[in-house]
Structure formats: structure tokens, C-alpha cells
Amino acid sequence: VHRTKVRVxxxxxxxxxxxxxxxxxxxxxEGVTVVNLMSAxxxxxxxxxxRVLGTLDGVRAAVLEGDVQGSLDADRLASLHVPxxxxxxxxxxxxxxxxxxxxxxxxxxxxxxxxxxxxxIENVGNLVCPAExxxxxxxxxxxxxxxxxxxxxxxxxxxxxxxxLVLVNKIDLLEHLDYDLDLFLHHLDAVHPGVPxxxxxxRTGEGVAQWRDWLLERVxxxxxxxx
Ligand SMILES: Nc1nc2c(ncn2[C@@H]2O[C@H](COP(=O)(O)OP(=O)(O)OP(=O)(O)O)[C@@H](O)[C@H]2O)c(=O)[nH]1
Ligand SMILES: [Mg+2]
Numbered sequence: 001v002h003r004t005k006v007r008v009x010x011x012x013x014x015x016x017x018x019x020x021x022x023x024x025x026x027x028x029x030e031g032v033t034v035v036n037l038m039s040a041x042x043x044x045x046x047x048x049x050x051r052v053l054g055t056l057d058g059v060r061a062a063v064l065e066g067d068v069q070g071s072l073d074a075d076r077l078a079s080l081h082v083p084x085x086x087x088x089x090x091x092x093x094x095x096x097x098x099x100x101x102x103x104x105x106x107x108x109x110x111x112x113x114x115x116x117x118x119x120x121i122e123n124v125g126n127l128v129c130p131a132e133x134x135x136x137x138x139x140x141x142x143x144x145x146x147x148x149x150x151x152x153x154x155x156x157x158x159x160x161x162x163x164x165l166v167l168v169n170k171i172d173l174l175e176h177l178d179y180d181l182d183l184f185l186h187h188l189d190a191v192h193p194g195v196p197x198x199x200x201x202x203r204t205g206e207g208v209a210q211w212r213d214w215l216l217e218r219v220x221x222x223x224x225x226x227x
Contacts, residue, residue, distance in 0.1 A: 002145055003018075004162070004189075007021065008065075012131075013132065013133075014132065016100050016101045016102070016103070016133050017123055017134060018101075019100075019101035019102050019105055020101035020133075020134040020135055020136040021136070022100055022105065022106065022136070023104055023135060023136025024062070024104055025134040026108060026113065026169075027119070027138075028137060030114050030116070030205060031117070031222070031223065032113050032116050032117065032118070032119050032222075033117065033118050033119070033120070033138050033139075033199050033219045033222035034118075034119045034120075034121065034135075034136060034137045034138050034139075034221075035118070035120045035121065035137060035138065035139050035140070035141055035173070035216050035218065036121050036123060036135055036137035036139070036140045036141070037121060037122050037123060037125070037143070038051070038123045038126075038127075038130045038131065038141070038142045038143070038150075038163070039125060039142055039143035039144065039145070040125055040126070040127045040145075040148055040161065041126070042125065042129065043125070043143040043144060043145040043169055043170075044080070044143050044145055044169040044202045045073075045143050046073045046076055046077070046122065046169075047121075047124050047169075047202035047203075047221040048143060048167065048169060048200065048202045048208070048211070049063065049077060049120060049122065049200070050077065050080065051202050051205060051208045052211055052212050052215065052219060053077065053120075053210055054080055054081050054082045054177065055208070055209070055212050056118065056212060056216065057220075058115045059118050059215075059216060060074065060115055060116050060117045060118070060215075061063055061082050061083060061117070061119075061120065061122075062083040062084070062111055062112060062115075062116040062118070062119050063077055063083070063085070063120050063121075064083055064084075064085050064086045064087055064104065064107055064111060064120070064121045064122070064126045065077070065086050065087060065122050066087050066089065066098075066099040066103070066121065066122055066123050067086070067087075067089070067106030067124060068087070068088065068089050068090045068095050068096075068097070068124060069086075069088055069090050069095075069171065071086045072084040072126050074091055074121065083111070083112050085107055085110045085111050086142055087099065087103060087104070087106075087107040087214045088114060088192075089124060090101065092204050096124070096129075097126045097128075097129045097130075098123060098126055098129035098130040098132070098133055099121065099122055099123050099124060099130065099133065099134040099135055100135065101134060101135050101136060102125040102132065102133040103135075104121065104136065107225060113144050116121065117219050117222075117223070118135070118215060118218075121135060121137065121190070123163070124209060125201045127152065127155075127156040127159050128156060128158075128159070131156075131158040131159040131162050131163075132158065136204070138162040138166065138167075138222060139164040139216060139218055140158065140162060140164050140165075141163060141164065141165045141167060142159060142165070142166055142167070142186075142196060143161040143166075143167045143169050143211075144166055144167070144168055144173060145159075145168075145169040146147040146168065146169070146170050146177060146181070146184075147170055147177065147179075148178045149179070150179060150180050150181075150183040150187060151187065152184075152186040152187075153184070153187040153188045153191045153192070154187050154190070157191040160188060160192050160195070161192045163192070163195065163225070164195070164196065165195070165196045165197070165211075165214060166188060166195055166196070166197040166198075167197075167198055167200050167207075168181070168184070168197060168199050168200065168205065169200050169201065169202060169224050170196065170202075170203070171199045171201045171202060171206065171207070172202065172203045172206070173206045181199075185197065196212050196214075198211055198214070
């Protein structure tokens with residue numbers, strides 16, 4: 001029974017990879033750099049997007065907002081004059097706790113890919129499931145806020161191991177917490193040695209310019225690559 005279950009899971013992930021490759025081909029054809037933004041609920045994905053999207057001089061950004069329900073995050077981004085497409089996993093995708101390649105594909109018709117240089121996909125807030133599903137992204141960015149505790153890399157290793165950048169958010173709160181930043185970074189290096197990390201605060205804006213530069217570099221790399 002156990003073996004059958006493993007095979008079914010592998011089959012699902014194989015199918016996902018096939019669709020992710022189709023998404024990837026569409027992104028390449030249109031010259032779009034895609035970032036999959038992931039975190040636990042409330043770590044600050046939308047708040048960091050509110051901070052950074054208006055500062056990407058000359059880069060045309062778009063956002064695909066993944067949520068189980070509603071359009072609260074998309075509404076928050078509306079004033080930034082960036083095209084935002086809402087993708088709800090409920091109804092339609094059974095209220096799934098993550099985005100997969102097929103869900104993203106279903107929404108691509110509503111994303112203006114031809115007029116986009118950078119597409120940020122805000123995944124459903126969850127530290128487990130989103131890490132298992134490629135959606136065709138160039139890079140994975142995860143947000144880990146200091147209110148979540150230092151142990152999270154050890155408890156959710158796949159998420160921390162498969163990301164290309166970790167944004168340690170809410171550092172404005174450090175003075176109020178007994179959070180040990182060095183211990184967190186030690187745990188991070190234990191599961192993903194040397195992964196790039198930035199200390200940021202969506203509240204004060206600290207570190208956001210550094211994240212902007214990282215995004216601009218990813219876009220420049222994508223533009224230089226053969227389609
Ligand atoms: N003090 C402080 N609060 C923050 C910071 N970033 C986000 N918040 C607050 O944290 C809460 C959650 O932020 P969101 O941006 O909604 O987090 P999210 O990751 O998009 O949440 P979901 O989409 O629901 O998973 C909000 O009340 C934000 O104002 C920060 O840097 N410092
Ligand atoms: Mg959000």
C-alpha cells in the first residue's frame with residue numbers, strides 16, 4: 001500500500017513538471033522573468049510587494065495573486081498600477097493550500113505576458129505544500145519573518161532548501177522579541193548552506209532596495225538569455 005501511494009505522488013509531480021515546462025516555454029517566448037514568492041501566512045509577502053513594486057524603474061511588473069479565497073491582497077496592490085491577476089484555489093481547485101503548474105497555467109490567459117518583464121507569483125501562505133510544486137518559475141524567494149521563530153528551517157527544510165533567496169522580514173520588531181537572528185541563520189545554513197539572505201522590513205522599508213536590486217538583476221539575466 002505504501003509503495004502504491006509513493007508511485008501516485010510521483011505521478012502527480014511528474015504531471016506537474018510537464019505543465020511547469022509548458023509555462024516556462026510561454027515565459028521564455030515572451031521574455032518574462034518569473035519569481036515564485038512563498039512564505040507562511042502573514043510573513044509579509046504582500047507588504048513587501050507593496051514596498052518594492054513601485055521602485056522597479058523601467059521594468060514592467062505584473063503579479064499573480066494566489067489565495068484560497070477572496071481578493072484582499074490583489075485589492076491592496078491595485079493602487080500600484082501594476083496588472084494584478086487573482087487566482088483562487090477555492091472554488092475550482094478544491095481550496096488547495098498551494099499553487100501548482102496547472103492552476104498557474106489556467107490563469108496565464110489573464111496575465112499580459114507580452115507587456116511584462118517580471119511576473120511575481122504570490123503563492124498561498126504555507127510553508128509545506130508550495131515547495132513541492134514548480135510552476136515554471138526562474139527563481140524562488142521565500143519570506144521568513146522574525147515572529148515565526150528561529151527553528152523554522154529545521155522544521156520545514158524543503159521550503160528553505162529549494163529557495164534562491166530568503167527575505168528575513170519584520171526586523172523592525174527584533175527589539176521587542178527574544179528571537180535570536182544568529183541562531184536562525186545558523187539553522188538556515190544547516191539546511192541550505194550559503195543561500196542568499198537579506199534582512200528586511202516592509203514596515204520601515206529597510207533592506208527593500210537590496211531586494212529590488214536582486215529582482216532587477218534577475219530580470220537583466222533573463223533578458224540576456226536566449227529565448
Ligand atoms: N511590524 C511589521 N509588520 C509587518 C511587516 N511586514 C508585514 N507586516 C504585517 O504583517 C501582517 C501580514 O502581512 P502580509 O503582507 O499580509 O503577509 P502575507 O505573507 O502576504 O500574508 P498571506 O498572503 O495571508 O499569506 C500585516 O498586518 C502586515 O502589516 C514588517 O516588516 N514589520
Ligand atoms: Mg499576501
